[in-house]
Amino acid sequence: MAARSLREFRSALTPPAAAQGPVFVFAFRRRELLLPVTGSFAPVDAIGLLGVTPERTHYLGTLGETPCWCVEIAPDVEPPAGMAFRDLRALYGRLEPEVQDAASRAVQIVEWDRTHRFCGACGAPTVVEERERARTCPACRLSQFPRLAPAIIVAVERDDEILLGRSAHFPPGIYSVLAGFVEAGESVEAAVRREVAEESGIEVGAIRYFGSQPWPFPHSLMLGFQADYAGGALRLGDAELEDADWFRRDEMPSLFPGNASIAQWLIRDFVERGRRRA
Ligand SMILES: [Zn+2]
Incomplete structure (x- = not known):
């Protein structure tokens, strides 16, 4: 059995009965996370x-050994000094990937709690x-759970090319x-x-699962695929x-900067497969 990562989230x-010592507090004012002005997220x-x-x-669970909480801050509250x-x-x-993932959980629990106070x-x-x-x-026993909206994201590939598009709301020139x-x-x-056909007129054949990413903007679960x-x-x-x-591997358009989203992982995987073959 694989050893449990020190930073695994549970x-x-x-909370544990005798919880003492440092805790992570994900404090959100709407979708803004309270951070030290230095930008580093540390337990308090x-x-x-x-x-x-x-x-x-709300209590969330533990990140490694550190208990995690999420809290909602009222929209008119100003940050304390140094935050x-x-x-x-x-x-x-x-953010560190594990901290980012925990923050993604936290903001969704805070939002669910705030928006489901009434039946x-x-x-x-x-x-x-x-x-x-x-x-x-x-009164009527209806239970309301944290909302999750599954969304597909897909790299359609044709030999040495990938199908990319741009929405009107993307920054100028950017494709994904x-x-x-x-x-x-x-x-x-x-x-x-359906999505590929609707948006581009293209039919896809074999579909392979690539991976997933929680995308808490506001509550998506991105399910990534590669399709022929x-x-x-x-x-x-x-x-x-x-x-x-x-777009050919060697003639890619402008992309979103960074490597934090599954869209970027799909594109990078396509580009690197070509590099390995070269
Ligand atoms: Zn009710």
């Missing part, structure tokens, strides 16, 4: 030492369950792989075929993309 609903001795009063608090609220999206790729069916105030991550309505949400009742494989070109000519669809094209 989810839990209740207690939530109370953060210098801000939380609206709500700053930083947009989580802008921090992606800058979606009857409007009664909900209460936090003790035995699972849910808020339940005492195609992506879209899985519809209710749809398999992820069907979603891959099977047919069709490029034809832009329902205005989701303003351009799409095939």
